[in-house]
Amino acid sequence: AGAVQKTADVYLWMGDGGGRDFSRLEGTPWHLYDIASGEKAWSGNLEFRMENLVEPGFEKDFTMADVWECDFSAFNTPGEYRLVVEGMGTSPVFPIKENIFEEAFKVSMQGMFYQRMGCEEKPNGGFPYSRRPLFKQGVEPEDFVVYISNREMVTGVNPDNRDWYAEDLSGEIVEESWGGWADAYDNDQRPVNFICVFDILLTYYLNPDAFKDNQLYIPEWDNGIPDIIDEALWQIDWWLRMRDPGGGYLTGLTNIKAPETDVNYAGAACGWQGWCVAAGAAMAADCFRLAGNQELREKYTEAALEAWDWAMRQHDHMLDDRASGLRGRDLKMTAAAFLYNLTGESKFEEVIYQESEAKDPSSRVKDSGTFEQQYASVAYIFTPQKVNFPELQENMKNIIIHQAKTDHLGKTDGSPTRAARWAVSWEGMSQTSNEMSLVAIAHKITECHEEKEYFEQGLYYEAEWTLGRNPLGLVQMTGLGDRAVTQTFAPGRRDGYPGLTPGWTPYMCRDGWNNSDDIHRCEWYTNRNYPDDKEIWPWGEHFWNSRYSVPNSEATPQQTFRQKIVLYGYLFGINKLYPRRL
Ligand SMILES: [Ca+2]
Ligand SMILES: [Ca+2]
Ligand SMILES: [Ca+2]
Numbered sequence: 001a002g003a004v005q006k007t008a009d010v011y012l013w014m015g016d017g018g019g020r021d022f023s024r025l026e027g028t029p030w031h032l033y034d035i036a037s038g039e040k041a042w043s044g045n046l047e048f049r050m051e052n053l054v055e056p057g058f059e060k061d062f063t064m065a066d067v068w069e070c071d072f073s074a075f076n077t078p079g080e081y082r083l084v085v086e087g088m089g090t091s092p093v094f095p096i097k098e099n100i101f102e103e104a105f106k107v108s109m110q111g112m113f114y115q116r117m118g119c120e121e122k123p124n125g126g127f128p129y130s131r132r133p134l135f136k137q138g139v140e141p142e143d144f145v146v147y148i149s150n151r152e153m154v155t156g157v158n159p160d161n162r163d164w165y166a167e168d169l170s171g172e173i174v175e176e177s178w179g180g181w182a183d184a185y186d187n188d189q190r191p192v193n194f195i196c197v198f199d200i201l202l203t204y205y206l207n208p209d210a211f212k213d214n215q216l217y218i219p220e221w222d223n224g225i226p227d228i229i230d231e232a233l234w235q236i237d238w239w240l241r242m243r244d245p246g247g248g249y250l251t252g253l254t255n256i257k258a259p260e261t262d263v264n265y266a267g268a269a270c271g272w273q274g275w276c277v278a279a280g281a282a283m284a285a286d287c288f289r290l291a292g293n294q295e296l297r298e299k300y301t302e303a304a305l306e307a308w309d310w311a312m313r314q315h316d317h318m319l320d321d322r323a324s325g326l327r328g329r330d331l332k333m334t335a336a337a338f339l340y341n342l343t344g345e346s347k348f349e350e351v352i353y354q355e356s357e358a359k360d361p362s363s364r365v366k367d368s369g370t371f372e373q374q375y376a377s378v379a380y381i382f383t384p385q386k387v388n389f390p391e392l393q394e395n396m397k398n399i400i401i402h403q404a405k406t407d408h409l410g411k412t413d414g415s416p417t418r419a420a421r422w423a424v425s426w427e428g429m430s431q432t433s434n435e436m437s438l439v440a441i442a443h444k445i446t447e448c449h450e451e452k453e454y455f456e457q458g459l460y461y462e463a464e465w466t467l468g469r470n471p472l473g474l475v476q477m478t479g480l481g482d483r484a485v486t487q488t489f490a491p492g493r494r495d496g497y498p499g500l501t502p503g504w505t506p507y508m509c510r511d512g513w514n515n516s517d518d519i520h521r522c523e524w525y526t527n528r529n530y531p532d533d534k535e536i537w538p539w540g541e542h543f544w545n546s547r548y549s550v551p552n553s554e555a556t557p558q559q560t561f562r563q564k565i566v567l568y569g570y571l572f573g574i575n576k577l578y579p580r581r582l
Helices: 102-113 162-166 195-206 227-241 271-291 294-313 328-343 346-355 374-381 390-414 437-445 449-466 557-577
Strands: 007-010 029-034 040-045 047-050 067-071 079-085 094-096 145-149 169-173 263-266 475-478
Touching (some): 102 475, 102 557, 145 162, 162 263, 195 227, 195 271, 195 437, 195 557, 227 271, 271 294, 271 328, 271 374, 294 328, 328 346, 328 374, 374 437, 390 437, 437 557, 449 475, 449 557
Parallel strands (some): 145 263
Antiparallel strands (some): 007 067, 029 040, 029 079, 047 067, 079 094, 145 169
């Protein structure tokens, strides 16, 4: 039930034996066995799907084998099943049920919770605390001090490099610096991760009625705020809290390293951060408009207007500086678009027009890593205010639908694994950075039934890949079911609870990033392969269930967490609001 798409891929890479040829089994009967009754519930015949190839867009061969398939998309009876192919074997037990993405969505959100810094409360659901120590002034360590650097973190060096920030200090300290999310397993807090706020709020924005209070494994229960917004506020409130004595918005914190754990350094305030705070606070306020929460709508609108005014007063507006693809001008446009929705002031609509790439109908609304206007465009497409630039709004819709087809769905027909995600340039993320937000938006805005089905199918392809329809049969994150990643370079080993922190999606990088130290060297693993030629291994099998290779098993929320939140959260949302035929 629910899924438009239910298929099992049949293939096998046999090491130096190459891909298994199943052609003699083509047409072989297969069956779904109902576990409860022990009866056959549905049957079909094995069909050829595609010859092995290097996947277009990714330039990777994920399977190293031809692919056959069992398609039971038409079968919709809830229950527990095994797929049995005669003469071949049987799958593990799997469920067919309503809204199968609920738990996947909740675990992907736990990924963010366990990046929280300074969170004193225990989460709901019997899970451990997030990061310790808290690094909270007056609490832990009690004499914790954060000095303000004269150097900002948007154009500055990686904040893992503490000394660079420490050697040029303003002489001031930060009153309160707790909150926000850590960068990775290490605990610097930097602008490249700030984009996570926008993807989390986008997930809410597209299906607001699906997201409620008391829904996630977080501490903020019974506060009247949808839990997904609570998680985004953990970062936004940190941005608002962490100011310099002149009211400037500080750009992050460096990586605290033992033995110097009672001191840290904050990046200087700068124009880009002003736009970022204005955009995040305005988007949160507009989410509260949709949630009908007048008090918090006003609170975050005021915070956004204050940040907007502060950014306008800066001598350098940093409109072309970027972090994680978000340029200053994209953030300014995002702030303006949500502030237009909230205030109806024409000056904000004019900024949307001025900054939008979509004035040119052949342009794009996003180009990951380069520019990012999808959040602003969504705000304007769904604006409750008068639309004075109808052509711009129409261009935005058409561009999103076009990009969803060309950047995403257009790849699936030529892909043995039906890859629909954005093809990122870094190999480590080629299979676990499942960026599908534009397809989710396109699904929301199209009025054409065939397009809706097409986009929905792409979202399912990608969700299936991450949840087990891959060569390792692996759930590509920690904490979800018995096929999930269990060993990776993630926190949670010393928290008194079994296992690592949930919701961690490793990069699954094969070749590393050229560091020569052993914890980075992927060669340590690939040199121990049999067969020893790593070039004949399927990319889909490049995960070593081990904690010791950082490029293979570490992660950052901006690179591999936020994409799954949008993907599972969107599928959860539409299945909750519009349950499919049974
Ligand atoms: Ca770091
Ligand atoms: Ca809540
Ligand atoms: Ca643990």
